[in-house]
Each structure stands twice: as structure tokens, then as C-alpha cells.
Amino acid sequence: MAKPIAVYNDVHKSFGEVEVLKGIDLEIAPAEKVALIGPSGSGKTTIIRMLMTLEQPTSGTIVVDGQYLWHMEKNGELVPANEKHLRQVRGDIGMVFQHFNLFPHMSILENCMVAPINVKGVPKKEARQRSVEMLEKVGLGDKLDDYPSQLSGGQKQRVAMARALVMRPKIMLFDEVTSALDPELVGEVLEVIRDIAREGEMAMVLVTHEMDFARDIADRVVFLDEGRIAEQGTPEQVLENSESERLNSFLSRFRS
Amino acid sequence: MQGINITVTVLIASAVLSYLIAFIAGFGRLSNNIFIRKFTGFYVEVFRGTSLIVQLFWFYYALPGLFDIHLATDFWAAVIAIAMNYGAYMSEIVRGSILSVAKGQREAATALNMSRFQRMRLVILPQAVRMMLPEFGNYLIQMLKATSLVSLVGLTDILYHGDVFRSTHLSLAPTVYILILIFYFILALPLIWLTRWAEKQSSKGVASE
Ligand SMILES: Nc1ncnc2c1ncn2[C@@H]1O[C@H](COP(=O)(O)OP(=O)(O)O)[C@@H](O)[C@H]1O
Ligand SMILES: [Mg+2]
Numbered sequence: 001m002a003k004p005i006a007v008y009n010d011v012h013k014s015f016g017e018v019e020v021l022k023g024i025d026l027e028i029a030p031a032e033k034v035a036l037i038g039p040s041g042s043g044k045t046t047i048i049r050m051l052m053t054l055e056q057p058t059s060g061t062i063v064v065d066g067q068y069l070w071h072m073e074k075n076g077e078l079v080p081a082n083e084k085h086l087r088q089v090r091g092d093i094g095m096v097f098q099h100f101n102l103f104p105h106m107s108i109l110e111n112c113m114v115a116p117i118n119v120k121g122v123p124k125k126e127a128r129q130r131s132v133e134m135l136e137k138v139g140l141g142d143k144l145d146d147y148p149s150q151l152s153g154g155q156k157q158r159v160a161m162a163r164a165l166v167m168r169p170k171i172m173l174f175d176e177v178t179s180a181l182d183p184e185l186v187g188e189v190l191e192v193i194r195d196i197a198r199e200g201e202m203a204m205v206l207v208t209h210e211m212d213f214a215r216d217i218a219d220r221v222v223f224l225d226e227g228r229i230a231e232q233g234t235p236e237q238v239l240e241n242s243e244s245e246r247l248n249s250f251l252s253r254f255r256s
Numbered sequence: 257m258q259g260i261n262i263t264v265t266v267l268i269a270s271a272v273l274s275y276l277i278a279f280i281a282g283f284g285r286l287s288n289n290i291f292i293r294k295f296t297g298f299y300v301e302v303f304r305g306t307s308l309i310v311q312l313f314w315f316y317y318a319l320p321g322l323f324d325i326h327l328a329t330d331f332w333a334a335v336i337a338i339a340m341n342y343g344a345y346m347s348e349i350v351r352g353s354i355l356s357v358a359k360g361q362r363e364a365a366t367a368l369n370m371s372r373f374q375r376m377r378l379v380i381l382p383q384a385v386r387m388m389l390p391e392f393g394n395y396l397i398q399m400l401k402a403t404s405l406v407s408l409v410g411l412t413d414i415l416y417h418g419d420v421f422r423s424t425h426l427s428l429a430p431t432v433y434i435l436i437l438i439f440y441f442i443l444a445l446p447l448i449w450l451t452r453w454a455e456k457q458s459s460k461g462v463a464s465e
Contacts, residue, residue, distance in 0.1 A: 052363075052366070052367055053366065054363050054366060054367070083371070083372065087369060087371060090366075090369050091369050093367075094367060094368075095367040097360060097363070097364065097367075099360055101358075101360040101361060101363060101364035102364075103361065103364070103379055104383065105382045105383055105386065114368075114378055115368035115369065115370065118370065118374055118378060119368060119369050119370055119371075119374070163368070164367070164368075167368060167369070
């Protein structure tokens with residue numbers, strides 16, 4: 001395996017008294033596509049939110065592209081990261097949320113342009129060109145000046161993906177990006193993710209309940225159960241040939 | 257009728273100053289610094305907990321008498337009293353609006369690697385201000401009505417002139433008050449329209465989660 005792009009090292013997370021992650025060890029290779037599956041409440045969202053710096057681990061370390069995420073080194077010791085350090089490391093990571101979280105006061109094009117211009121200092125003209133290209137790629141080239149409230153859920157989610165992609169992250173996180181959508185809109189969003197995955201160079205971590213989709217695009221499937229990684233392997237190993245009772249009973253819910 | 261210019265200038269000066277104070281105090285109450293938070297909280301409670309007329313008399317009579325503080329002119333004493341009072345109320349709107357921008361908006365901004373300041377400037381404030389606008393408009397109308405209190409400390413606004421006129425033409429008293437009523441209403445009309453417009457603006461462009 002090439003030098004990993006992200007490494008979780010014995011990561012624990014508690015909310016108050018409740019420990020929801022009980023020692024996560026996980027390595028993600030560059031360009032690897034990882035599907036994260038597991039029952040509701042098992043901690044899938046929390047795992048990727050920690051990588052996006054939206055949730056701080058209670059203990060353990062996360063390393064992104066060779067740099068500690070939640071810590072920095074000072075006189076040979078690890079101290080908690082400050083905002084400046086977080087900003088520097090988090091530039092490699094992008095995320096798409098279940099509820100889109102588009103900026104409602106900006107047009108779709110502005111949604112995509114605002115971060116490249118303000119965060120990365122990309123010249124306006126170039127940011128515009130990149131954003132238009134990306135919106136065309138997700139099939140919304142004719143909606144540039146629309147506002148989020150004018151779009152369907154599937155369209156909003158595709159904008160959210162374009163917005164994250166124009167920042168050119170090395171890892172993209174997807175948190176159940178189709179679960180808030182009407183069933184007939186799920187397909188168009190999965191199709192876009194497939195396209196992105198096929199291009200290759202970006203690592204992706206997908207929390208999903210779409211098992212066929214996971215089998216299709218994932219290099220590795222990770223099964224999370226009660227705050228621990230219970231099983232992992234190729235889609236065939238995990239989704240078809242596992243001996244684990246918990247996993248099979250979980251999977252049986254998705255077979256019709 | 258005379259006095260309109262006093263009423264209008266007191267209103268404009270108070271409005272500008274009170275919005276400024278509202279933002280400063282509103283951000284102060286959200287500060288990470290506990291002293292700033294406590295201090296602005298204290299200011300807000302004091303000015304919300306006592307009446308405007310008492311505050312007006314304080315700035316006008318008590319401050320100069322007790323502490324030898326003179327707020328430049330009568331005009332400014334009145335403006336500062338109104339602005340501090342309404343600024344206290346409106347700081348709650350500033351604070352509440354900022355807090356009520358959906359959590360997902362901050363998180364999306366963080367995911368795009370914006371700094372704290374950028375998150376506030378580009379994502380949170382533009383949405384919060386849209387929520388504030390209608391309330392700001394309502395308070396502006398209330399401020400217009402509050403300006404009539406300045407006649408009590410001797411500023412020659414609409415009400416003051418009306419009173420003077422009435423005391424010399426007693427038989428015209430009802431007419432004078434009807435006229436005053438009409439004047440205030442005419443002044444309020446554009447503010448009412450402004451508020452309606454603000455309400456329309458605010459219904460657009462805010463995350464509805
Ligand atoms: N901010 C929070 N405060 C308290 N409990 C939380 C918080 N976020 C998640 N949890 C709890 O942590 C557990 C794991 O949540 P989550 O990571 O969202 O699971 P999943 O995404 O697998 O459904 C759940 O029991 C959830 O209730
Ligand atoms: Mg979840």
C-alpha cells in the first residue's frame with residue numbers, strides 16, 4: 001500500500017459519558033474508495049466528521065498526508081492544534097452532507113466560487129471558469145444563476161458536490177448523501193459520484209446504505225458496529241462471504 | 257409645521273447610533289471573552305430594565321448634576337438616550353439572529369476551509385442580517401414614536417410645537433392633536449413600507465432547516 005493519505009490511530013470519541021467510538025484504527029490510501037456501512041448510531045458520521053474537523057476526538061490521533069490533524073508538534077511534544085493548524089491541514093479534505101447545506105443567499109455559481117476565491121486566493125475569473133466547468137460536469141450548466149431554493153433535492157446535492165470538488169481536495173467525505181432525497185432522485189446523484197470515482201485520483205470515504213452502489217465503486221468496505229470496526233475487506237469479502245452473524249443480519253435488511 | 261426637522265434628525269441620528277450599538281453589543285454577548293460578555297450583558301439588562309423616559313432624564317439632568325458629565329448638547333443627550341435604549345433591545349435581535357443561522361451552514365463553511373472571520377462575513381452575517389431586517393424596521397417605527405419624549409427635556413420637536421400652539425389657541429386643541437397624529441403617521445408610512453420590503457427580503461435567502 002502506498003503511503004496512506006489518512007490514518008486513524010486508536011481514536012476514541014465520547015459525547016458526555018457515552019463512548020460512541022471505541023478505538024478506531026483505519027488507513028486510507030491515496031485514491032482509495034472506502035465504503036463505510038453499519039447500523040444507525042454505530043458512529044459512521046462521527047468518524048468522518050472528525051476527519052473534517054467538525055468533531056474533536058477524545059483520544060487518539062488522526063494523520064492527514066503525513067501531518068497530525070488535531071495535534072501539532074511543539075518542542076518534540078504533541079499539543080492540541082490551534083485554528084491556524086487546523087486550517088492548514090483541513091485544506092486537503094472536502095465533505096458532502098446529508099442535508100446539502102448550500103448557502104441560500106448565494107446563487108449556485110457563487111456557492112461554488114466563494115471558497116476558491118476567499119480561501120485559496122484563486123483569481124475570480126479562474127474560479128468562475130472552474131466552477132462553471134464543475135457545474136456542467138454535474139449536469140447543472142444551465143442553472144448557474146439559480147438559487148438553491150429553486151432546485152430539487154437531487155440538484156442541490158449535485159451542486160454541493162461541485163462546490164466541494166472545485167476546492168480539489170485529496171479526500172472527499174460523503175455522509176449518506178442520498179438519504180434525504182426522494183427515491184426517484186437518488187439515481188442522478190449516485191451517477192455523479194460514480195463519475196467522480198472513475199476519474200480516480202481522489203480518495204473517497206462514503207457512508208452509505210446503498211449496498212449495490214458500495215459494491216460497485218468501493219475498493220474496500222468497512223463495517224462499523226457499536227463504535228468498532230467489526231469487519232473490513234473487499235466488497236466481495238464483506239458483502240457476500242462474511243461469516244459474521246451481526247454483519248449478515250445487518251445486510252439481510254437490504255436484501256429484498 | 258415646525259418641529260418636523262427636529263423629530264426627523266433625532267430619529268435619524270438615534271437610528272444610526274442604535275444600530276451601531278446593537279451590533280457592537282450583540283457581538284459582545286457572543287464574545288469568547290467572559291468580561292466582554294458580562295459587561296455587554298449588564299448594559300443590555302440595565303437599559304432594558306428601566307424606562308426610556310427615566311434614562312432620558314438621567315442623561316439630561318442626573319449625569320450633568322451628579323458627575324458633571326455634559327453630553328455636548330441637549331440634542332445629543334436625547335439621541336444617546338434613545339440610541340442606548342433601543343440599541344440594548346436590538347442587540348438581542350443581532351445575537352439571536354446570528355445564533356439561529358443553521359448549524360449546517362457553519363459546518364459547510366468549515367468544510368470549505370473558511371476562517372472564523374470568513375465564516376462570519378461570508379456565510380453567517382448575510383443570512384443573520386436578513387433575519388434582523390424586519391425587526392429593525394419595527395423598532396425604527398417605535399423609535400419614531402419615542403422621539404416625542406424629547407419634548408419633555410425641552411427639544412422643540414413636533415409635539416413641543418403642537419403643545420405650545422395649543423396653549424395659546426386653547427379652542428383649537430382637538431385640531432392640533434389631530435394634526436400631530438397625522439404628522440406622525442405620515443412620517444411612519446415610509447418606515448412601514450421599508451419594513452414590508454425588509455420582510456420580503458428576509459423571506460428569501462435564509463436556510464430553512
Ligand atoms: N453531538 C452529539 N451529541 C451527543 N451524542 C451524539 C452527537 N453526535 C452523535 N451522537 C451519538 O453518537 C452515536 C453515533 O452517532 P453517529 O456517528 O451519527 O452514528 P451513525 O452515523 O452511524 O448513525 C449515536 O448514538 C448518536 O446519538
Ligand atoms: Mg449518520
